[in-house]
Amino acid sequence: MEGLNRRILALFRPYRGRLFTVLALIAFSAGLGMVTPFLLRDILDVAIPEDRDGLLGVLVGGMIAISIVTGVLGVGQTWLTNVVGQRVMHDLRTQVYRHLQRLSLAFFTKTRTGEIQSRIANDIGGVQSVVTSTAASIVSNVTTVVASVVAMILLDWRLALFSLALLPFFVLLARRVGNQRRKITTVKQGAMADISALVQESLSVSGVLLGKTMGRGDELAERFDKESANLADLEVKSRMAGRWMMSAIQTSFAVMPALVYLFAGLAPGAASIGTIVAFTTLQTRLFFPVQSLLSVAVDIQTSTALFERVFEYLDLHVDIEPGEQTLDRVKGDVRFDHVWFRYGDEWTLQDVDITVPAGTRTALVGETGAGKTSLGYLAARLYDPERGGVTIDGTDLRELTFESLADTVGVVSQETYLFHASVRENLRFAKPSASDEEIEQAARAAQIHDKIAELPDGYDTVVGERGFRFSGGEKQRIAIARTILRNPPVLVLDEATSALDVATERAVGEALETLAEGRTTIVIAHRLSTVRDADQIVVLDRGEVAEHGTHEELLALGGRYAGLVARDLDVGARGALR
Template identity: 70%
Template sequence: MRDRSELRRIGALFGPYRARLLSVLALIALSAGLSMISPFLLREILDHAIPRRDTTELTWLVLGMIAIAIITGGLGVAQTLLSNMVGQRVMHDLRTAVYRHLQRLSLAFFTRTRTGEVQARIASDIGGIQSVVTSTATSIVSNITTVLATIFAMFALDWRLAAFSLGVLPFFVWMTRRVGGERRRITAQRQGRVADMSSLVEESLSVSGILLGRTMGRGGELAERFTAESEELADLEVRSRMAGRWRMASVQMSFAIMPALVYWFAGQTSAISVGTLVAFTTLQTRLLFPIGSLLSVSVDLQSSLALFHRIFEYLDLPVDLAERADPVELADVRGEVRFEGVTFGYDADVAPTLDGVDLDVPAGSYTAIVGETGSGKTTLGYLAARLYDVQAGRVTIDGVDVRDASFASLARTVGLVSQDTYLFHASVRENLAFAKPDATDAEIEAAARAAQIHELIASLPEGYATVVGERGYRFSGGEKQRIAIARVVLRNPPVLLLDEATSALDTETERAVQDALDRLAAGRTTIAIAHRLSTVRDADQIVVLDRGRIVERGTHEELLERSGRYAALAAQGDGGESRSTASA
């Protein structure tokens, strides 16, 4: 039943291109009809034109055969063009559908899924079905049409020879279905290994992976692991190619033996003319090749079903961050953020990460969130940006539930600077303009100046055209962080989330980045998830989280006077610099 359901879904992919498909079918039918005329012309040549030495009739019959060959060749080219156009559009639709669907999933999916696995689904799996969607569908129709037309012509020539030739076909069909099932199982295993290899390459040959492998002395072990994965993939490829090869060889031998058997059968009766016999074996050849092609295609189709299943698995993933049908457009945002009875957990089997949190962040204020590792600090910030949805309660901006806001307006409203800065392998200008594609050079430079990174960029030989390298490895941690800050400045959001943006920096670099952050936060509603308590001393309010609940709130001085949880965190500082033990 799953196969039938997926076959219906595959068929639906071709729905938008019915007109072109009908044109292809018309070309196929016309080509098949014309090609069936040639054997009858051949019979006339052998039984009448040559024995009578009628050169005029012979010339016209030969010209007819030549014309049919030229016309069917041209029709075949047109058919191939149209079918490939349809197939490539279907592949394009699949790729974009998977990509767009994955874009709508929450961070939870990407935290538990390897990047290489996602890449394999989009590139390898969809690439693996190319032959099926570009040529296999039309090949099936073409071959079926040819087979039906050929069978009709064979019976028209001689019903006895036709019945004798067709008697063995059910055996071929049964044999091929067994081969297809075996190929399908192997294909599913093979694609799993491709995904494993993609993940290994993604992880071990990235800049971070190379650094880790070399500094840990594990390069040789990684190479051996890749070798083992590659060897297993090679074995699966061989098994896939050889699956049922002996059975298919038997089928091919049967096809070769059939004409000889027809000659033997025809020799048992004197009622069949030489012209009819030669024309019939010509038709038989035209029947055997399409049937062989259909049998081979059925095997490939069975294998491709495994790929389609993997693709449909991703398309069927539930969208847990859906936009409302009539979303609210956030405009003229003041920036008041409220958390009302917010509860959220990553795993239903464990205690929630946040449990009944109530928090008001007034417009234009600076609120710091502090706490031990796992207290829920980062989660609280991510809920404000709707990177996840609350399981109870709500988060509002200016009184609008973030679940009711449009994604575009929410992205314009809330800006995030995290400690894990991500830069594309592109120029500095392109990385900054990602926040505002229509930004002018003056706007980009102004944002860089605000983030105190303009002078450094301008001093580079290629300036803003400098390619940052994979994940920005051409720049130091502090420089990357300031580029990320400039990117947010360019976007100019009224609400700012700072997710431990300086926790991984040394003291000197932290001061430069913190100065840029202070400029960025001026006049905005800012929620800072703090690692070093010294960076949030001047916050309008400091909120202390412990095991998903707010246990304290107040200013720096007020919380120290209470000698509570905040004071304990501050006491863990060293050398006068207050810091919490770790990030959330």
Template identity: 65%
Template structure:
């Protein structure tokens, strides 16, 4: 144990546990019909199995001593039939319960993925990718044993316990009392063990999430390039080794938590038959009412049948308490508030002209902060027009572009498309209306065709080619050995920066949005590649409302309107010629961009 780890103290009861258990049970509600069938199979199986000790008693006390071969044959056949029926019922209940459990896990995975898909961009900027993956893979995967077998185990063991106790009472109530006297102690021990394992499991899952995040970041293409070029491969390996060692410690502690206490329960239960024999023998020697050999053997058989499901029931309780930590982590994601939600009565626009207007827009990434990233932005871009936004780093240029497709919602004011507040539009309308080409081009590890069809799944090969030709990338794709079936590689690393940008432009051309946002789409490219990409962008921007976030000012000279942002406010606006004549902030930026002396007038 590390020095900075808190020492274990006896855990107090969690007041949220009952509510959490009820929530878990609600996950099984859609499958209550199948679970009811499992319950019937379990009950029938338990009753059949309890009948075997009574038949055994008759074999030992009546059929064999009295030489009744017919009765003996009938009883033996009955015992064999009971075993067959129990086995068949067991297979059926396992099939149904496993199916239900897997469906519940599927529902959880789908619900978590759906919730994450609806989370705002801000959530992903502050959450490590590996953490998200760990919640879906490790946490839900860790619950598999619980959701696939717990329900059946609970019903099966509980039914067996009740049936066994009733049968034991029917045979001899005194021996039953002796057998059950320690049961409350066992229940108390199992609950203590369950709480301890729950705490350790929570720590273990956090550690697994940390390892997943490290693997995702350091073993991606970008991570490998960074690690090797910075000479940090060895240190990353050492860091992973340390994280892995911590996980080993938690895994061992999780496995061993309460192991001695649970073993004590097993030892006591294993010793109970000897205690029963001793009790029966002492009662006989002291002149008490004796028991027949058949009754004694049948009772011990029932007792063993009681102890096995009792131990299993206690273990299931421990497993459920341990799984509460996993469910808690999943419910944390399911309970995340969706800050950007579709309105209850969304507006659907069949045709989008493309007019974009910023009406008194204020924005802050932290709504409670006094400083705002954007303040009092009033802009109108007519349908088919072009607006370029320039300014120094941190002035709010990209933030402004995020507000149109609703990657963030405004803090104050409105953003409108064709006169409708984007917060009132349906997500489908907004996705069809606005296309984004950013500096960070993302391509899936799939074929070129699959990456293009992500924008339009039903696109024909001819449409793919037309989009690629418009984006000035078709000739390069055609020159590849597999053409449009070529795998682009992890994050598109088989293609250059300019090629990836043109693929992204072709993808957006397929989408055919009336409003186009270009967020510094050429800022990371060399001059020659920029010219090729710019030609593709010009083809894409034709007849569309275009909002360009520019780093290189040479790309925005022909914009209908240029806005200079500084400190989140509009410092000046106008055409290129008007702004150059005013010799304000824009002219300074142009001179800096062109690296011309301030005394030389820029034209």
């Protein structure tokens, strides 16, 4: 817990100058506020009984002036407090987002998108009130309490001791309430993450299509109903945790002034009326800050559960760190140097040793699960090999900056992703500095310009979530245009035409041919007919290189590749008969 508190305090360190100003304003306001009861005492005990109108005017004027000044200072304090709090919130959100961007693809394949969204939106959002107001509230209330206690002792030490006797008991009760709420909050945030994940998965375009076509809409609604009911129950438990204890504290605060009147009347050497009124005024000012401090203590304990979830993401190990080298003049020689790689316990790739000469086309073929896509991901450094290395022009990818790597290696995947933005913005994502003319040239090269031109707003047409306005082949060609715009010297094509019909595949294939001209190309092939003309074909089997050579050489060998081609031809013939 101590380490967690240090990390929370560290968030405020860059803004300590502004915080010091806030604290100074708070201390000055609290000091001014404590003068008012003494002015009130003198009004009741001196100015009014002795009919001293001049003194009465001065004392009343002092009370009014103090109220005005403290009001103005309060506005300034609130503004500064919120500025600091929102900057801290911004820093925390940005830290989490930047850290997540640095994580490898492995984290995102194992984590629900809704869970990530919940951490950023719900967990960080949940600590907002604590971050923006708690520090100032604590200092303000502590200052007020200290000043009030000192003033009460100066007025009448016996009444002060009587009034403050129950405070230690109240503090213990507040700690118990805080612990209860913290436990409930941890469970509640998990439930919120479950709901976020369900909404993200079931109400995306893909999720709605799946739900409707499978007739599972009612079941998904019932599942959401259960999750929402569970969250509602947890919310009620969180709100009601320790409510009886807090109610007892509030009731005690409310009756204390009456008990002070009783104690003052029964105690020997009774205090003056002015002193009693001034004392109960201070007492009221004391109890509200004390009550606020107890509530803040509960909120802080509750928020630690949220901070723990946020810091859990910030503590995730970054397994792919950037290097410091850049590649200026890239030829494009790629080498997989005795690469070993695995996702879990079983090896996905074992001692893979392949050389891809600059400007050539290498095809990776094999059964599903043979390791083709994993090899392509290693070439783009979405993962790092456990043993061996991947080099471009003799430089290990681990030694390159991410910017240099992204400029060098381009990937076109079968999983084409388009943002919910205009076509132009989707294309310009690859090269923010691209002119409209460059964007159109890339689209023409990818054979998608004519289709875009037919849209209602041309290149300014919003594509819709995940690009559902376009067919699979059209999305692929937009992705190809995006890669053409980047102009990488090394290209990885990950089964980019596997899900397309023959006619569309031909159009996309022509766009890919344009894209691959003059580049080092690694093709992950599903249909063997698309790789006959490759400079070399590498056959993977259970993560190992089983064969490699040209199409003719491998057919003549009569091994695994020949078997795959024969099976492909058989499947094609049966499809034609249908």
